[in-house]
Amino acid sequence: MSLDTVKNAESTPDQEQPYKELGLKDDEYARIREILGRRPTDAELAMYSVMWSEHCSYKSSKVHLKYFGETTTDEMREKMLAGIGENAGVVDIGDGWAITFKVESHNHPSYVEPYQGAATGVGGIVRDILAMGARPLAVMDPLRFGPADAPDTRRVLPGIVAGVGGYGNCLGLPNIGGEVVFDESYAGNPLVNALCVGAMRVEDLHLAHASGAGNKIILYGARTGLDGIGGVSVLASETFDDTAGKRKKLPSVQVGDPFTEKVLIECSLELFRQKLVVGIQDLGGAGLSCATSELASAGDGGMRVQLDRVPLRASGMTPAEVLSSESQERMCAVVRPEDVDAFMAVCAKWDVIATEIGEVTEGDRLVITWHDEVVVDVPPRTVAHEGPVYHRPIERPADQDALQADTPDRLPKPAREELLDLIKTMAASPNLASRQWVTQQYDRYVRGGTVLAQPADSGMIRIDEETHRGVALSTDCNGRYTKLDPYTGAKLALAEAYRNVATTGATPVAVTNCLNFGSPEDPAVMWQFEQAVKGLADGCAELGIPVTGGNVSFYNQTGATAILPTPVVGVLGVIDDVRRRIPTGIGAEAGETLLLLGETHEEFGGSEWAHVVHGHLGGLPPEVDLAREKLLAEVLVAGSRDGMLSAAHDLAEGGLAQALVETCLIGETGARVFLEGDLFTELFSESAGRVLVAVPRTEELRFTDMCTARGLPWRKVGVVDPESQALEVQGLGELSLAELREAWEGTLPALFD
Secondary structure: OOOOOHHHHHHOOOOOOOOOOOOOOHHHHHHHHHHHOOOOOHHHHHHHHHHOOHHHHOOOOHHHHHHHHHOOOHHHHOOEEEOEOEOOEEEEEEOOEEEEEEEEEOHHHHHHOHHHHHHHHHHHHHHHHHOOOOEEEEEEEEEEEOOOOOHHHHHHHHHHHHHHHHHHHHHOOOEEEEEEEEOHHHOOOOEEEEEEEEEEEHHHOOOOOOOOOOOEEEEEEOOEOOOOOOHHHHHOOOOEEOOOOEOOOOOOOOOOOHHHHHHHHHHHHHHHHOOOOOEEEEOOOOHHHHHHHHHHHHOOOEEEEEHHHOOEOOOOOOHHHHHHOOOOOEEEEEEOHHHHHHHHHHHHHOOOOEEEEEEEEOOOOEEEEEOOEEEEEEOHHHHHOOOOOOOOOOOOOOOHHHHHHOOHHHOOOOOHHHHHHHHHHHHHOOOOOOOHHHHOOOOOOHHHOEEEOOOOOOEEEEOOOOOOOEEEEEEEOOHHHHHHOHHHHHHHHHHHHHHHHHHOOOEEEEEEEEEEOOOOOOHHHHHHHHHHHHHHHHHHHHHOOOEEEEEEEOOOEEOOEEOOOEEEEEEEEEEOOHHHOOOOOOOOOOOOEEEEEOOOOOOOOOOHHHHHHHOOOOOOOOOOOHHHHHHHHHHHHHHHHOOOOOEEEEOOOOHHHHHHHHHHHHHOOOEEEOOOOOHHHHHHOOOOOOEEEEEOHHHHHHHHHHHHHHOOOEEEEEEEOOOOOEEEEOOOEEEEHHHHHHHHHHHHHHHHO
């Protein structure tokens, strides 16, 4: 078969091309021809198809995502060193330190091939952090699955957990937190979101741009193979076919090699230290198509690439396949000519394959040759940044009013004598049960920097050994809340992640997000998306912290059934001294006071109780008051700084009852609780803006006076009682910690061991 070159494309304008099979619409293909003034070559068609895919181009979400920029103030931007549009967000945390963090999705590959899909999701997000010039420090994994007892969940969950753990453990990166959520809507479409956080000195920040004519383009890392071709254009940009239970098209899922990535990390960090890199881009989705077009587009000139120089691990690959391959563990660097020898020497030291494949040129064209024949000649911005932008139809779902009107008020509530058993039943339910079966497969403490990890409210990492400065991270989202009210649901996700970070004593400073939704071709889904983006952006503006970047994952549905709208929100917090962090479990000091901060109302819409006991979803989610959340965070940080708090645990799914169970079991300490009013509401309401704290008796007056002075509601709800080894609720009786532990820790092992 003859090579399809630019010269051949000019002379054969009527040659039919498989653009529809590559995911391009008629008008998109016509626009490519208009841009080029001819038909595209096979290689150009491959580049445009992957770069104009939903996953890479954000063509359905761009018009809504710009709202983040519109609501970000100059004050919010002050600490941001890099934001939306870069490989990852970067914030200045003081003392010359910068933190970079981001969360992304690898949902569809993880359904097709659970282990490799999850593993390469971790590998990809780690390289995003590395590409900013930072050392990756820790990972997190927000996961969502179908019903816990469903056969397909038993197929995908063990493989996904093993993939996350296998890759992260081999890299030597601790997994410090995440989520595991079960819901019918995720059946056949699990969500595998991966977060990574890294640290660097402020002056070591690197950006993805190819500047300086004559500078060399060096590809280094693993060889390029056939794995993952078409992944972002097909696998991540279409829905599942509900009749076959398989993909309409099934390209290979990427295959990861964490040991190669480990060496790549150390090699890259040495290259950065020696200042041998002008610009850098990791190769993830869309492979070389993305790396070359984005580097050239963000630079001040063009680029010429000799594609036949790319080291391959498969024979007979075409230029289109080389450009589209998503083989893992690869990076693309821009290097000054005088630094090439030193660059190659560092790569040789680490036994990393490095090949000069091109150079930065004058002008504004990306030209790619294959054995001296030109196979690509395009304006790079049209590939990387000027793809189609869709104003998709938006329509509030026809059943939204009925859904909200179906309140949980009609559901029968338990009798007083049933409440103790309900505490135990709820603690054993899949969404509230201990995640130890999952987290014990992860190394949470490798490298020695982990300060807090699951089951703490937030993960925490020490950044500076001398000053003990650290950062805390939490990810959260309740898809049922977002289904009931996408705007409020997104705010609630932000509020909980923000609160979780503050509960450890850290000050929240920045946000990342992974917006997981159904098909953008469904007007109801686009309404959910628009509302969630507005809710998250408005919420960040109210709290005064910026969104630094994130990811959009559409087409998460099987046939016509979309997942619950799931805007996962990650919040980063800073703590001056990690030795002051607040633990989640109560300690063994008898008589410490348990205080409930915040107010409890009868709010059960979307609650775990309605879901577990009645299989019900309806009504409105809890109200959210971000001014109160901000005040609560300030009080918690002050309590940490001044040594007034010995434990703290936020209230979320399962309400106060679940918080009590967890804080007692994590601390291996009993408590006596006394509540007023309707005990069912007191125990199981999911009102937002609440935290349970343990206060030493010597600090109780000082702490409560501070809360009163600042206008934060508080009330005494119990005392720590280590001798009892039980959770006693006055007027109801007690549950031994042993029986609570059996209920809380037994669920996931029984399902998946």
